[in-house]
Amino acid sequence: MKTITRLLAVACLALSFAACKKEEAPKAEVxxxxxxxxxxxxxxxxxxVNDVATRNMDGINNSPFVxxxxGENSEGFGGLYERLLEKLEQDLGRGILEGNMLVFASPAQEKxxxxxxxxxxTVPPGSMKGVKVIFIGTPILGERVRTAVEPAGVKYIFVEAK
Structure with a gap:
């Protein structure tokens, strides 16, 4: 009987020490x-593109405009290009508010x-302050995009496609 009592006492002590340990928060693996x-x-x-956008969402309040x-070998590429250009022009014409992000990417980086x-x-200078613009491509094309977008007042981020 004494042995059982001692075992129960030791078990209670072990549990009390285990309960006192702070639980470590699981570390999120990036x-x-x-x-x-x-x-x-x-x-x-x-x-x-989704991965790049997710990694650059700090300070962004809404889903990004992607x-x-x-690729240029896609069926109907010319029409796709024209429709996407029209959509971009319409979006820019309505105005992009602070806290938004635009992401540009394609295997057809030149286009x-x-x-x-x-x-x-057509974007007025300084009209897009607080907006992030991300371009994924080559450094040479990235500089061309920088030249085109920075007058609008955006925060430009270049990501080399590698």
Whole structure:
């Protein structure tokens, strides 16, 4: 009987010490950034763009405006380009408010750059303060986009597609 009592006393002490330990919060593991696709696979590109957008959401209040143009070998590419340019021009014409983000990406980076340059020509200087613009592409095209968007007052972020 004494042995059982002692075992119960030891068990109670062990439980009380275990209960006193602070629980450590589980550490969230941050996944490694995705690499840019080397093909025109639209699904892979969308996953990559989503990853880049998610990593740059600090200070953003709304879902980002993502302007994704598929590869130039896609069926109906010319029409897709025209419709996306029209949508971008309409969005910019209505005005993009502070706390929003625009993301531009495509395997057809040259055409995306042309689209940004064309659409931002009509944006009044300083009218987009507090808006983030992310361009995913090559450094040379990134500088062209920077030149086109910075007069609007945006916070420009270049992400090299690699």
């Amino acid at each position: 996944a490694a950034p995705l690499s840019a696709p080397t093909t025109e696979d639209a699904t892979a590109w969308r996953a990559y 302007y994704f143009l598929p 995306t750059t042309e689209m940004v340059e064309t659409a931002f020509k």
